[in-house]
Amino acid sequence: MTRDEIRDGIFRALAQVAPEADVSRIKPNVRLRDQLDIDSMDLLNFVIGVHKEFKIEIPEADYPRLATLDGCIDYIAKAQRQT
Amino acid sequence: MNAGKLLQWRKRVGDKVQRGDIIADVETDKADIEVEVFSTGTIEKILIQPGEKVPVGTVMALIREEGKPFAAEAPAVRVEAAVPSAPKSPAPAAPQGAAAAPPPTIEAGARRLHISPVARKLADELGIDPATICGTGPGGRVTLEDVQRAAQTHAPKPAEAAPELDRAARMRQAIGAAMARSKREIPHYYLSTTIDMSRAMTWLAGENLKRSIEDRLVYGVLLVKAVAMALRQFPELNGLWVEGKAIAKPEIHVGIAISLRGGGLVAPALHNTDRQSLRELMKSFRDLVQRARAGSLRSSELTDPTITVTSLGEQGVEAVFGVIYPPQVALVGFGKIVERPCVSEGQIVARRALTATLSGDHRVSDGHRGGLFLAAVERILQEPGQL
Numbered sequence: 001m002t003r004d005e006i007r008d009g010i011f012r013a014l015a016q017v018a019p020e021a022d023v024s025r026i027k028p029n030v031r032l033r034d035q036l037d038i039d040s041m042d043l044l045n046f047v048i049g050v051h052k053e054f055k056i057e058i059p060e061a062d063y064p065r066l067a068t069l070d071g072c073i074d075y076i077a078k079a080q081r082q083t
Numbered sequence: 084m085n086a087g088k089l090l091q092w093r094k095r096v097g098d099k100v101q102r103g104d105i106i107a108d109v110e111t112d113k114a115d116i117e118v119e120v121f122s123t124g125t126i127e128k129i130l131i132q133p134g135e136k137v138p139v140g141t142v143m144a145l146i147r148e149e150g151k152p153f154a155a156e157a158p159a160v161r162v163e164a165a166v167p168s169a170p171k172s173p174a175p176a177a178p179q180g181a182a183a184a185p186p187p188t189i190e191a192g193a194r195r196l197h198i199s200p201v202a203r204k205l206a207d208e209l210g211i212d213p214a215t216i217c218g219t220g221p222g223g224r225v226t227l228e229d230v231q232r233a234a235q236t237h238a239p240k241p242a243e244a245a246p247e248l249d250r251a252a253r254m255r256q257a258i259g260a261a262m263a264r265s266k267r268e269i270p271h272y273y274l275s276t277t278i279d280m281s282r283a284m285t286w287l288a289g290e291n292l293k294r295s296i297e298d299r300l301v302y303g304v305l306l307v308k309a310v311a312m313a314l315r316q317f318p319e320l321n322g323l324w325v326e327g328k329a330i331a332k333p334e335i336h337v338g339i340a341i342s343l344r345g346g347g348l349v350a351p352a353l354h355n356t357d358r359q360s361l362r363e364l365m366k367s368f369r370d371l372v373q374r375a376r377a378g379s380l381r382s383s384e385l386t387d388p389t390i391t392v393t394s395l396g397e398q399g400v401e402a403v404f405g406v407i408y409p410p411q412v413a414l415v416g417f418g419k420i421v422e423r424p425c426v427s428e429g430q431i432v433a434r435r436a437l438t439a440t441l442s443g444d445h446r447v448s449d450g451h452r453g454g455l456f457l458a459a460v461e462r463i464l465q466e467p468g469q470l
């Protein structure tokens with residue numbers, strides 16, 4: 001998958017959690033939590049969404065690596081390379 | 084919370100319904116809610132049409148209960164016991180949201196009106212037909228408070244001519260009214276204690292390693308379960324204050340304060356919190372949060388809480404001294420988990436500390452029992468494997 005395709009998949013997962021969010025305005029290096037008014041339950045649901053979207057396992061210890069959009073893309077791209 | 088607007092019926096006249104079925108959607112100041120029925124039978128008559136805004140307690144439909152004869156002309160009855168365990172007092176916050184759309188319950192037979200003399204006198208003075216008022220007293224008796232609430236709804240108000248407030252503003256009004264009432268009527272006392280969460284968090288991390296992503300737990304679920312388990316030992320904190328009396332509830336339905344995007348909050352119930360496993364509780368918790376934010380809570384979830392838990396730790400708050408949701412009699416607050424130096428056996432060690440608070444109603448409990456309750460919560464959290 002290209003980074004753009006991964007980004008689109010992340011946006012789909014985010015839309016499930018925060019449907020009102022304007023994903024086009026998300027800054028890639030700023031914590032999603034700070035931009036989207038989401039809490040830990042939303043983050044958990046987002047991680048589940050990413051897991052389902054990309055078919056990757058995400059240990060709880062890796063959650064901090066999904067804090068930003070760029071972080072998510074890097075993490076998913078790496079996970080896909082390893083599978 | 085004085086009124087609700089019917090958005091749609093999901094059932095028609097003649098449809099059979101079972102206890103727990105969703106039959107309508109109602110918009111209230113707090114949230115859109117799904118109205119459940121609390122009896123099994125057949126919808127005999129629909130009294131409210133979509134788009135109508137009606138006062139809290141208005142009968143919306145009539146249901147012929149199973150085994151009872153069909154009445155050609157359905158009696159114009161009032162709800163006598165809308166929701167047995169529901170907070171019925173006026174203008175509360177989240178837990179009262181569903182009161183705007185009471186489950187239609189039937190009193191088959193002749194209409195009876197129970198009203199106190201002083202309430203009848205006030206109703207007469209205000210020109211309100213007592214039969215149009217929903218009684219929230221014992222057996223559906225119309226109280227003075229019911230009449231006062233009805234007066235607010237019936238009386239022409241300047242606000243009626245003004246543009247309708249948006250949802251956020253109406254929710255803020257509803258919350259403000261409930262909290263003002265709470266502070267006016269409930270003699271609060273406040274306690275706090277520091278809980279060492281080191282064991283619980285270590286246990287949680289290990290537990291989550293064993294679980295699939297969908298089954299992982301958040302620490303908030305441990306807190307809620309610990310509160311529910313502790314309440315078994317302190318039934319006076321799990322109940323309502325109705326008509327000047329404390330009513331301890333046998334079931335523990337913890338209301339979870341959930342912030343809504345765009346402002347406001349609701350506190351729907353996690354039913355039978357103490358009896359759910361952590362796995363079940365986590366699933367219920369996730370579902371409740373999603374539905375609260377999507378505006379699809381059920382009426383019983385808004386009326387059934389017997390205590391409220393609120394956590395503002397994620398907002399960086401260290402301690403929450405909450406305002407009790409009337410007619411509940413207690414609220415538990417949790418702050419953020421912070422690492423603090425702690426002296427243990429002569430050594431300074433880092434501990435993950437959490438400040439837990441209790442807001443209690445002095446009409447029902449006192450600081451002694453409240454303190455023991457918080458100690459019980461702490462003790463339970465030291466044995467997370469038992470949750």
